[in-house]
Amino acid sequence: MHRIVKPKNKRSKRFLDAKESQIIENTKTAMFIRGSQTSDVVNNALKEIYIMKKPNAVMFTKKNNIRPFEDFTSLEFFSNKNDTSLFVFGSHNKKRPHNIVMGHLYDYHLLDMFELGIESFQSMNSFKNTKLTVGSKPCLVFAGELFNSDHSYKRLKYFLINFFRGPMVQNVRLAGLEHVLSFTAVDGKVVLKSYKTLLKKSGTKTPRVELEEIGPSMDLVMRRTHLATTDLYKRSLKVPKTAKPKKRKNISIDAFKTTHGRVHMEKQDLGNLQTRKMKALKRVREEKKQKEAAAKKQRTAAANV
Template sequence: MATVMQRIVKPKTQAAKRGLEVRAPKLEENDKVAMFIKGGHTSETITQVLKELYLLKKPNAITFKRKNIMRPFDDQSSIEFFSQKNDSSLFLFGSHSKKRPNNLVLGRLYDHHVLDMVELGVTHFRSMQDFPTEKIAMGTKPCLVFEGEAFEQDHKHRRLKNMLIDFFRGVKANNVRLQGLEHVLQFTALDGKVMVRSYKVLLKKSGSRTPRVELSEIGPALDLEVRRTRLASDDLYKKACKKPKKGKPKKVKNVKTDVFGAKMGRVHMERQDFSKLQTRKMKGLKRQAPSDKENAKKAKTESSEPSAQET
């Protein structure tokens, strides 16, 4: 990677170099990793919420084992430090205080600086354990459903929607197994609250190719109220959303698709040597080519000479 070798101090080991390459900015970025951070004081609800959301996010998530006394809205420096150390750009911070009971701070970073932060109060929570149903496999890419006019009209909610998509969209995938679509996350903005529900998908027969969808709730279920926000200015946000220019796709030579959708390829052959062509074997035709005969003779004499030298 060019950017790694542009460092003044070169990495000393191959492992260190590889590590830096993983972290280096890329055209096609890695999946965003989320940090789950417990604040100085957390209630049972918040601890459980963090734990269960961590499970939902798991392959791309880091959970912090210890308490971290910080206030993201007053001082972002420790969040940014953690982001740098863990190479992660999403965070969910949970705390509990008298002034802000059951508090979650959902945020994301751009270039290791805080871009957006939204404070969400958990007003209602039902754990996964409260739903005695079969759960989904870990790391399943969820289907996201957003409902409610607020997500379209209100600026704060629009940004929150974008953050939630960013946070929960799972691993980037080109190919998806149809049977693997088994998780739905629903976000509803209604009545001044944002309701998060999580369902398992059950595919039923419908008489056609497309199945009939039935859902069973698996939890966690959260009711959230939006408290403080710290959103990026439009200028910074635009800068962060900038898309790299894509280079021209490599021209595929000699392959065409015809009108019927069949793939046609042109193959360039070298001129065939007919003298080496194997025809039907017959006893009568069995004879060595003159050049072959000479070679055979040479080989014989050569093999005999070294032995003579040895003796």
């Protein structure tokens, strides 16, 4: 249970209101923490993931003696203090060399956590080309059957989307799509590669797209996982009613994004509908004679009565 803090002035009230649950979520912030022992590979990996996550990131300068899988209360405390819902923790020891732990929290409580080992690492400096601008929204590409078949990899895929997706936007112009992050699950590894899109002339209005690797590049091996319970996971995905779009009556959209509308009208009496007078629609004389004779018989029978 968290301690209930009452605001003393308007400034503290605005700060506490910003930390509460929002109907429309803001861009999630990540905190980067170093353990008591780290390696150069882990330090460089934390720095470069931090660069890709900026400006929605907080880097801790001091080392912290934390063991996330044994006691994660420190992570929840740092999350509440810094108002962050994502974290990356780096450590290094003989049993688990070049180790990073990534996870996310819901309502300042741990949700999912993944321990990944760095088998190979190439920094951005090893690729001699232009780098990306800070805060660019990446295009995420996932390849590999494990992301669809294995439960742990499914949750890892959701976490990576949650971590790297950036701010929510309505439209993206073609020239603004300049960063591609590729995640490939193969042979029990997750290969992370970062590319920059190059728009080349193609002779038509649509340019030819090429990918240029800019780093970082990592081969990650999943070592341990801590997954939330089904109830907690479903609660974290629940969308409030006020955030759901209101359904408009009698309007539907098909698979081709075409809008269809239904108009309700009163029932029409088609018996009195005036049609065009044509010979084909005129009654035959014999039919007229038969109807006139039947009407004459009815009148005679009524007169006799």
